[in-house]
Amino acid sequence: MPDAAQARLEAALPAVLERIRATPGAHAALWCGSAARGEANAHSDLDVHVLVDGDERWRENWLVDGVPVEVFHNPVRKVRAMFAVGDAATIAMYAEGRPVWPHPDLDALMAEARALQAAGPAPRPLSEQARFGLIDAVVDARALAETDDPLHGLMAGLCVHGLLPALFRARGWWEVKPQRWLSELWQREPAAAQDLQAVLARTDAQARQAALEALAMRVTGDLSYRESASARQRVE
CATH class of the missing domain: 3.30.460.10 (Beta Polymerase, domain 2)
Incomplete structure (x- = not known):
C-alpha cells in the first residue's frame, strides 16, 4: 500500500x-x-x-x-x-x-x-592533483576536530561531497545522487558504508574525524602528501 x-x-x-x-x-x-x-x-x-x-x-x-x-x-x-x-x-x-x-x-x-x-563505467583512478586536494580538505577538517570547533560537522560534510564521487569513479560504479550514497555503499562496499554512516551520525568531532579519515583512505590510499603538478596552461 x-x-x-x-x-x-x-x-x-x-x-x-x-x-x-x-x-x-x-x-x-x-x-x-x-x-x-x-x-x-x-x-x-x-x-x-x-x-x-x-x-x-x-x-x-x-x-x-x-x-x-x-x-x-x-x-x-x-x-x-x-x-x-x-x-x-x-x-x-x-x-x-x-x-x-x-x-x-x-x-x-x-x-x-x-x-x-x-x-558500469570504466574505472577512473584518482589523479595526483585530485588526491592532493582531497587530502588537504581532510587535514583541514582534522584541525577543526582537534579544537572541537562546531564547524567540523560542516567541513566533514564538504569533504564527503568530494570523496564519494571520487570513490565511485575509482571503483567503476555509476555515480548517484547524494541521497543514494549510503544505500549504494551498503550494497557494494559495506565497510565504506559503515565509515560514511559514522561520519554522518557521530556527534563527537574526534570520532567523526576518525571515520572521515578512514573513508578518505579508501580513496587516497593514505593521507600522506606526495609531490605532483598540474599540466601547464598558457595564459592569454
Whole structure:
C-alpha cells in the first residue's frame, strides 16, 4: 500500500501524461526518479523523460494538482549521445524508469541503459592533483576536530561531497545522487558504508574525524602528501 506521498504523486500522473500527449512531436514517456521506484517522500517531485521528433531538446517545470513536475524532452539520438558520454543520471533514469507512454524507441533505450548500468563505467583512478586536494580538505577538517570547533560537522560534510564521487569513479560504479550514497555503499562496499554512516551520525568531532579519515583512505590510499603538478596552461 503506497504511503501518502507516493499516492499523491501517482494520482497526478494521469494529468501529467495528458499534457505530455498533447505536446507536438512527443511519442513516448518514461516516469523516472524516486517516485517511479516507489520511494517518494513529502519532498519528491515527478520526473518524466519524453521522446520527441525533430532536432530540438528542452526542459519544462510544471505544477499539476500541487505536485511539482520536471519534464525532459529529447530526440532519441540525443538520449543515445548522453549514454555514449556516460551521463550517469540519464542512464539510471532509463534503466530504472517505468514507461507510462510505451513505444519501441523507449523499449530500445531502456534495454541499452540497463546493459550500460550492469556493465558500469570504466574505472577512473584518482589523479595526483585530485588526491592532493582531497587530502588537504581532510587535514583541514582534522584541525577543526582537534579544537572541537562546531564547524567540523560542516567541513566533514564538504569533504564527503568530494570523496564519494571520487570513490565511485575509482571503483567503476555509476555515480548517484547524494541521497543514494549510503544505500549504494551498503550494497557494494559495506565497510565504506559503515565509515560514511559514522561520519554522518557521530556527534563527537574526534570520532567523526576518525571515520572521515578512514573513508578518505579508501580513496587516497593514505593521507600522506606526495609531490605532483598540474599540466601547464598558457595564459592569454
